[in-house]
Amino acid sequence: MIRTIRPLFFLMLLCSSLTYAQVKDPVVEKIVKEATENSHLEKLAHELVDVVGPRLVGTPEMKNAHDWAVNKYESWGIPAHNEKWGEWRGWQRGITHVDMVHPRVRSLEAMQLAWSPATPKKGVTAELVILPEVADSMAFQKWLPNVKGKIVMVSMHQPTGRPDYNWEKHATKESFEKMKKERDAQTKAWRERISKTGYSTRTLPQALEKAGAAGVLISNWSGGFGVNKIFSASTKKIPTIDMSLEDYGMLYRMVEHGDKPKISIKTEAKELGKVPTFNTIAEIKGTEKPEEYIILSAHFDSWDGATGATDNGTGTIMMMEAMRILKKMYPNPKRTIIAGHWGSEEQGLNGSRSFVEDHPEIVKNIQAVFNQDNGTGRVVNISGQGFLNSYDYLGRWLRAVPREITSEIETTFPGTPGGGGSDYASFVAAGAPAFSLSSLSWDYGTYTWHTNRDTYDKIVFDDVRSNVILAAILTYMASEDPETASREKIVLPVNSRTGEQMTWPAPRKPTRVGGQD
Known part of the structure; x- marks a missing residue:
C-alpha cells in the first residue's frame, strides 16, 4: 500500500502546485x-x-x-x-566657479564639497603647491608654513583616466599589467605620504587651514570616465574643492614642472544654523x-x-x-x-x-x-x-x-x-x-x-x-497572508577569524543633532 500511495501522494501534490500556479x-x-x-x-x-x-x-x-x-x-x-x-x-550650496589664470586662462571642472565654506565675494586666487614627501610628522611641521596663501593639492595624480575595462579592451596584456603595477605602487606611496604627515585625509585639510592655506584641492576619482565621488569638507573657513581627474592632473604636472600655475576659486554657500x-x-x-x-x-x-x-x-x-x-x-x-x-x-x-x-x-x-x-x-x-x-x-x-x-x-x-x-x-x-x-x-x-x-x-x-x-x-x-511572519532567528556561526560566536546586530542610537563639528 505504501508503494501505491506514495506516487499518488506526489501526483496530488504536483497537481495542487500546478493548480496554485495557474490561478490568476x-x-x-x-x-x-x-x-x-x-x-x-x-x-x-x-x-x-x-x-x-x-x-x-x-x-x-x-x-x-x-x-x-x-x-x-x-x-x-x-x-x-x-x-x-x-x-x-x-547649509545651502551655491555656484562654484574655478579657473586657471596662469600660465594661461581656462575654466576648470570642479565643485566645492558639501558644507564647504564660501569664498569672499572676489574669490580666492593663489598659486598651487603639492603635498610633499616628508620623512615624518616633525619634518611635515617644518614644511607646513610653506602653505600660507597657497592652494594645496592633497590627492594623488592618477596615472590614467581610463577605467580598467577600457584598458582590458584595447591594451596589450603586458601594458595593462604594467599600468596596474605602477598605479598600485603609486597609491601605496601616496598613502604613506599622507600617513607620514601625522594626519589623516580627514584631519589634514584642517591642519592646512590652521597653517594659513588659501584652499584645499582634491580629486576623488571613482574609477570611470569623468567620474568623481563628492563628499563633505572638513575645513571651516577656506574652500575645499574637488576637481576632475583631467584638470587636476594637468595642474599637478604644471606644479611638478615648475610652471607655477595659479587658479581662481569663487564659491557661494549659505550657513543656515x-x-x-x-x-x-x-x-x-x-x-x-x-x-x-x-x-x-x-x-x-x-x-x-x-x-x-x-x-x-x-x-x-x-x-x-x-x-x-x-x-x-x-x-x-x-x-x-x-x-x-x-x-x-x-x-x-x-x-x-x-x-x-x-x-x-x-x-x-x-x-x-x-x-x-x-x-x-x-x-x-x-x-x-x-x-x-x-x-x-x-x-x-x-x-x-x-x-x-x-x-x-x-x-x-x-x-x-x-x-x-x-x-x-x-x-x-x-x-x-x-x-x-x-x-x-x-x-x-x-x-x-x-x-x-x-x-x-x-x-x-x-x-x-x-x-x-x-x-x-x-x-x-x-x-x-493569514499567518504572521516568523521572527525566529538562526543560530549564528562561529567567526572563523576570532573564534567567537557571532551575535545578532544590536540597535544603534541615531545621531539626532549632526553636522555641527
Whole structure:
C-alpha cells in the first residue's frame, strides 16, 4: 500500500502546485497592468530629480523634497506627514566657479564639497603647491608654513583616466599589467605620504587651514570616465574643492614642472544654523489587522555632487509608485501599509534608526520591511537576513510575482543579518523581518554611487518598473497572508577569524543633532 500511495501522494501534490500556479489573482493582474500601462515613474523622477534636485541633509532642497512627497501622496488620497526626528547643520550650496589664470586662462571642472565654506565675494586666487614627501610628522611641521596663501593639492595624480575595462579592451596584456603595477605602487606611496604627515585625509585639510592655506584641492576619482565621488569638507573657513581627474592632473604636472600655475576659486554657500530634520511617512490603513504593518522603505536624502538619481531617487520613486498603485488597486489592505522615506541615511541611517527608536509599537508588529537602495537596476538578490523561516513566507509571497521578474532573482535563505549599509539594517537589528531588494549593478559603484554623475539620464525605467511590480505584489501578499511572519532567528556561526560566536546586530542610537563639528 505504501508503494501505491506514495506516487499518488506526489501526483496530488504536483497537481495542487500546478493548480496554485495557474490561478490568476485579479489584484496581481491589476497591479501589473497599472504599473506597465499607466506608469508615473518618469514624471516622479523629473519632479524629484530635476526640479527638487539633490537632497543633502540640512539643506532647503531636502525640506522641499519632504514637502513635495507629502503633497504627492495626498494627491493620490494617501495620508502623509513629515515627522521630525532631529536637527542638522543647515547649509545651502551655491555656484562654484574655478579657473586657471596662469600660465594661461581656462575654466576648470570642479565643485566645492558639501558644507564647504564660501569664498569672499572676489574669490580666492593663489598659486598651487603639492603635498610633499616628508620623512615624518616633525619634518611635515617644518614644511607646513610653506602653505600660507597657497592652494594645496592633497590627492594623488592618477596615472590614467581610463577605467580598467577600457584598458582590458584595447591594451596589450603586458601594458595593462604594467599600468596596474605602477598605479598600485603609486597609491601605496601616496598613502604613506599622507600617513607620514601625522594626519589623516580627514584631519589634514584642517591642519592646512590652521597653517594659513588659501584652499584645499582634491580629486576623488571613482574609477570611470569623468567620474568623481563628492563628499563633505572638513575645513571651516577656506574652500575645499574637488576637481576632475583631467584638470587636476594637468595642474599637478604644471606644479611638478615648475610652471607655477595659479587658479581662481569663487564659491557661494549659505550657513543656515540648525534646521529640523524629518522622515516622510505615508500610510494606507489596514482593515482587519491595522496594528500590523508592512513598510516600503527607501532613504530620501542624497549626497549633492549631482542630483541623487540612483542613490536613492530610484528607490524613492519606486516605493511611491508602489504605494500609488496599491492605493488604487488594493485600497483596503488587511494590514497597514507604510511608506518610510528616511532622512540622513548617508550620515549613518539616522532617519530609520530614529523611527525604530521612536515607534516600538510599530516595530514589534511589523510583518515585513522591503527596502531598496542600491541603484536603478532590477532586483536580482533577496536574502533572508538570518530569519530562520524567511524561506517559507518570502517564498509564498514571491510565487505570486510574474515569472519574468522572479526568474533573475537569487534568494539566499536563511542568510545572515545585515549590520549596516542601508535602512533595512535598522529594523533587522530590532528583530523585525526586513529585507533588502538588491539590484543589478549597472556599474553603480563606479558611475553613480555618491558621484557627480548620478543624474536622471542614468535611470533605467524598465528596471525600476519591474521593481515596482515586485514590491507592490510582495506587499499585497504579505498583507493578505493569514499567518504572521516568523521572527525566529538562526543560530549564528562561529567567526572563523576570532573564534567567537557571532551575535545578532544590536540597535544603534541615531545621531539626532549632526553636522555641527
